[in-house]
Amino acid sequence: TRAAALFRDLSLARADGRLRQLLRRLNWIDVLVVDDWVMAPMSESERRDFWEIAEDRYQTRSMILTSQLPVSRWHEQIGDPTLADGILDRLVH
Template identity: 55%
Template sequence: MPALRRRYRAMYRRTSRLFDELALARADGTYARLLAKLARVDVLILDDWAMTPLGPAERRDMSELMEDRFGERSTILTSQRSPELWHDQIGDPTTADAICDRMLSQCHRLMLKGPSRRKEVASQT
């Protein structure tokens, strides 16, 4: 990845686990510090975005995260769902508008087609 070769800092998280980390940070008083850390990382990779509907805390977390990163840092989202379905997964229409606007307004969208690479690897073992 060219960004890593240029020594950009990257962080990978499955979205569900990121929400778990943020909930724990909220409980132990380190929430603001974790949000600041996530805002500073050059490339944030969120895997399996919008797999399940978001709850109120997850909506707030994603809104804060996207607001902090918008126009400042790169965020890579992977999803099995089309962006047209993200609104329903986010839930609240106003918050969904804000989050999707920040995610999609300056994005580069790649659609992968073909068989799953995981199935290919599993059949070789």
């Protein structure tokens, strides 16, 4: 799925009370593919939501991220240094 579509779906799910349900559904996907990852700086809610996804999947399920940006720029696009460290740590290890 494209990152923009994923974050839109997460935002809509949060608005109508389905966020936990959507996060559970995403966690059951064996390999979650996210296209166009961090093409724009992430908002606070996008960072928190992606942290939840990365944490839920850590060491149990795989993720494939595609991006036009080099990995060295991901940290700055994520924004918040603490969440960026946590997200990237779970993606790399």
